[in-house]
Amino acid sequence: MVDKKKIKTEKGDSKRVPTGIEGFDELCGGGLLRNRSYLLSGAAGCGKTIFGLQYLYNGITKYGENGIYIATEERPDQVRENVLKFGWDFEALEDEGKLAIIDAC
Incomplete structure (x- = not known):
């Protein structure tokens, strides 16, 4: 389980962008960090x-x-x-x- 208290962000980057995907935002402390790039990687069909x-x-x-x-x-x-x-x-x-x-x- 993700400990939300341990999620550290740089000053000014603390705002998160919710994905609206059930369960995912909770795991990520409220969504994805704003102004960041993300790469989704995985096998075909995942x-x-x-x-x-x-x-x-x-x-x-x-x-x-x-x-x-x-x-x-x-x-x-x-x-x-x-x-x-x-x-x-x-x-x-x-x-x-x-x-x-x-x-x-």
Whole structure:
């Protein structure tokens, strides 16, 4: 278990950005540190893309952020179709100007 009291941050970096992913934010002391870069690494099929897409969706729908997704392995239409399985309507977010999906395939 993560001891939240032991999480140390540099001055000015103490604000965390919630991911909105159930259980994850609690493990990380409230979310990811603001102004940091993170690398998700793992075997194929372990959930890296879903994690990133859920973070993006939650940022837009729960926290009022705008987002951009650069599709490097799946075409944007495949991404839109896949996220519908989770109830995430990326096409509607694009129509509202809150999300841009860039095709880099």
